[in-house]
Amino acid sequence: MSTNIKWQKSSFSEGGAQCVEIAEHNGTILMRESDDPNAVTATSRTKFAAFIAGVKAGEFDHFTG
Numbered sequence: 183m184s185t186n187i188k189w190q191k192s193s194f195s196e197g198g199a200q201c202v203e204i205a206e207h208n209g210t211i212l213m214r215e216s217d218d219p220n221a222v223t224a225t226s227r228t229k230f231a232a233f234i235a236g237v238k239a240g241e242f243d244h245f246t247g
Contacts (some may be wrong), residue, residue: 191216 187205195201195216203219205212211230214222225233236242 187212189214 187207189203189205191201191203199216201216203214203216209227210224211227212222212224214220
């Protein structure tokens with residue numbers, strides 16, 4: 183994996199160690215956990231957009247409680 187990838191994490195993450203990081207590489211959305219940066223998963227922009235829409239709609243709120 184390229185070392186030029188610019189990972190982004192939420193400003194809501196607690197100290198940055200307990201978060202999911204997101205990046206874009208060659209048109210693909212990449213995700214990883216900050217405490218396990220080698221475990222990267224990839225998805226399409228379309229699938230990621232559908233997921234974000236669900237997050238904004240509160241569909242995954244039950245996972246945070």
